[in-house]
Amino acid sequence: DARVTQTPRHKVTEMGQEVTMRCQPILGHNTVFWYRQTMMQGLELLAYFRNRAPLDDSGMPKDRFSAEMPDATLATLKIQPSEPRDSAVYFCASGLVREQYFGPGTRLTVT
Amino acid sequence: DQQVKQNSPSLSVQEGRISILNCDYTNSMFDYFLWYKKYPAEGPTFLISISSIKDKNEDGRFTVFLNKSAKHLSLHIVPSQPGDSAVYFCAASAVGGGADGLTFGKGTHLIIQP
Numbered sequence: 001d002a003r004v005t006q007t008p009r010h011k012v013t014e015m016g017q018e019v020t021m022r023c024q025p026i027l028g029h030n031t032v033f034w035y036r037q038t039m040m041q042g043l044e045l046l047a048y049f050r051n052r053a054p055l056d057d058s059g060m061p062k063d064r065f066s067a068e069m070p071d072a073t074l075a076t077l078k079i080q081p082s083e084p085r086d087s088a089v090y091f092c093a094s095g096l097v098r099e100q101y102f103g104p105g106t107r108l109t110v111t
Numbered sequence: 112d113q114q115v116k117q118n119s120p121s122l123s124v125q126e127g128r129i130s131i132l133n134c135d136y137t138n139s140m141f142d143y144f145l146w147y148k149k150y151p152a153e154g155p156t157f158l159i160s161i162s163s164i165k166d167k168n169e170d171g172r173f174t175v176f177l178n179k180s181a182k183h184l185s186l187h188i189v190p191s192q193p194g195d196s197a198v199y200f201c202a203a204s205a206v207g208g209g210a211d212g213l214t215f216g217k218g219t220h221l222i223i224q225p
Contacts, residue, residue, distance in 0.1 A: 004154070031211075033212060033213075035213075042215055042216070042217040042218065043155075043200065043213075043215040044215075045212040045213065045214070048211075048212055056212060059212075091154050091155070093154075098143045098145070098160060098162075098204060098211075099145065099157050099160055100145075100157065100213060101157060102147075102154030102155045102156070102157075103154050104152075104153055104154045105152075105153075105154050
């Protein structure tokens with residue numbers, strides 16, 4: 001049963017600290033997405049990669065957020081420095097054609 | 112500017128009856144539409160999708176209808192079961208060569224009453 005995995009599942013950190021979230025996409029999927037869910041904005045696309053190359057990161061605050069795919073089995077989303085407004089659930093998803101399959105999310109709390 | 116709208120934050124339906132969830136969109140470039148189901152503390156789960164060249168797609172108890180002229184789609188669940196209680200998200204993507212970023216609605220919380 002192929003699934004997207006994300007670590008950590010929960011993260012509590014203090015303002016100003018660096019946060020790194022990791023995602024393992026489904027094997028064979030060539031596109032990886034990062035989304036953020038908040039109460040106010042709902043689910044928003046932050047960035048995505050195809051064949052490990054960044055395609056679109058226009059949804060991401062670039063001064064503090066960065067997304068990378070070091071290899072085909074790992075995608076990372078980093079926030080440095082973190083702020084309380086970054087508190088949200090961050091989802092990774094992967095896909096090959098039009099459907100996307102989501103991981104369980106990382107719940108981030110920045111105090 | 113919300114390009115995908117789900118105007119009903121919640122919907123309550125009796126078990127065994129039909130659940131109809133609605134979604135409207137404004138972007139004419141959207142050509143593929145998806146429905147996701149989400150339980151608390153889990154990621155969204157893909158349910159069913161439809162291409163803009165079709166007006167109906169059916170998968171078991173789930174049917175999605177697309178009305179392009181009205182920029183409206185709906186998800187029908189028949190018969191509704193207790194396990195269908197969840198938040199349902201409508202999503203859309205624009206023309207592209209493969210998987211592209213999705214634009215989501217805010218979701219509808221479906222409650223199936225016994």
